[in-house]
Amino acid sequence: MHLVWEEQSSHRVPDSALGELCAEIFAPLSRSDQRRKGEMYLRGLLSAGGRKSIRNIAACVGDRAAEQSLHHFISSSTWEWEPVRAALSRYLERSLRPRAWVAHPVIIPKAGRHSVGVGRRFVPRLGHVVNSQEAYGIWAAGEETSSPVNWRLALCDDWRDMPRLGHPRLPESSLAETSLECVAGAAFEAQSWAGGRARPVVLDLPDSDPAAVARRFAAAGMPFVAGVRGSARVAPMAPALLGHDGQEMPAHQLLRMVRTLRRPVAWTDPVGGGPRTSLVAAVPVRLPGTHRTLLLLGEWSGPGGWPEQCWLTDMADVPWGALLRLAKLTGRVATDFSEISTEVGMVDFEGRSFGGWHRHTTLASAAHAVQALTAGHRPQPVARPA
Known part of the structure; x- marks a missing residue:
């Protein structure tokens, strides 16, 4: 805002x-x-x-x-x-x-x-x-x-x-x-x-319900990248791969579990115009009360365990780097x-x-x-x- x-x-x-x-x-x-x-x-x-x-x-x-x-x-x-x-x-x-x-x-x-x-x-x-x-x-x-x-x-x-x-x-x-x-x-x-x-x-x-965001843009046929709080509840779509039972958990907690998948992504700082690099990881998830698969994306600026920002998107086939650069357009x-x-x-x-x-x-x-x-x-x- x-x-x-x-x-x-x-x-x-x-x-x-x-x-x-x-x-x-x-x-x-x-x-x-x-x-x-x-x-x-x-x-x-x-x-x-x-x-x-x-x-x-x-x-x-x-x-x-x-x-x-x-x-x-x-x-x-x-x-x-x-x-x-x-x-x-x-x-x-x-x-x-x-x-x-x-x-x-x-x-x-x-x-x-x-x-x-x-x-x-x-x-x-x-x-x-x-x-x-x-x-x-x-x-x-x-x-x-x-x-x-x-x-x-x-x-x-x-x-x-x-x-x-x-x-x-x-x-x-x-x-x-x-x-x-x-x-x-x-x-x-x-x-x-x-x-x-x-x-x-x-x-x-x-302050908007992530599930409501996903439903609204899906109905219009418009793909989206939506910032969400780390406390937003999600459930991994492949819990066995994570050694997890598939129950819902906070988004930042799930991203912390997959932090070994992180890879560097370059993007341009809109303020100074210079290059920046972040670590990014993503995991397929579903939201409470829904069956549609979304992608949860997380960003780290350093090696720390907790992501600094989280996003949900329905563009699961888009490379992580391209998704981060879209998110940074804000x-x-x-x-x-x-x-x-x-x-x-x-x-x-x-x-x-x-x-x-x-x-x-x-x-x-x-x-x-x-x-x-x-x-x-x-x-x-x-x-x-x-």
Whole structure:
């Protein structure tokens, strides 16, 4: 779960790259004035200093009249954000060549209660309650860079009364969604936009039932790599080979039993960009109350007996090294969120409009994409060891 606090520095985006992106993602908008305002807003996200409020964006790209016009365009216009996100997804398919969809949860601290979706939430990472929004992004990700394509804003039960109190309408389907429902729905939608063979979904939702995760993605025909706690209960599928009776046990305990199978795997550190090596082992397992075989993967950074991280996946035929590199894409996304998304205003929307939040986030995702792809680390084909 990412916690947002501050912004980073920027770089100048070439006009040619921005023009190419705008022409593609705004093509679904039927009105020329909407396409023009979309490009204006996107340019403001990339060039305005400080918080990317509508006022600051208007001051950067227009005049006082532009502020009212852009406010309507974002908060109360009728254009739908899904076709724009779909066009962005196809743009990234061609430009980024992603390896996986990565789910990235974000906690956005907010002052007051007026912004859409704001509530008081306990954040385990901090150990206390934070007045905040909770959002879930689905990112097209590779080892060199990543970019968001779809979002869900979690809305707690308190928001059921908002329409009665004069709040703009909220979709019933978004109320009381669990974190798994948010991630799965956004991932399925992103895959439908991209088309082609289902890409793996990499997620880390420690509070979700691993069996529920497996069922949800199996039903959609989407492979997954899911981070799990070491305390998650699993049962080995070949207990005789382990000198074990096949009873359920904590995942980290089972991985400790197979640590003699560990092998080194190289991966790229998304923060420093340098090579790293981990020890990896895996074992086929089943989850309580299920019969489907999954693969439990563990990672060690040194010779110690207990794994530092554990994952479950249904891609049992994929080499362990490739699975670890997929799992590590969560680090790539977290780094890009901190270094690019916060800079282009991803978390800066302060309005009460549910649609406004999604329109702003859609355009901020486009700003992230063009900045990421022109920042001097456009991905190149790389050899992938087994």
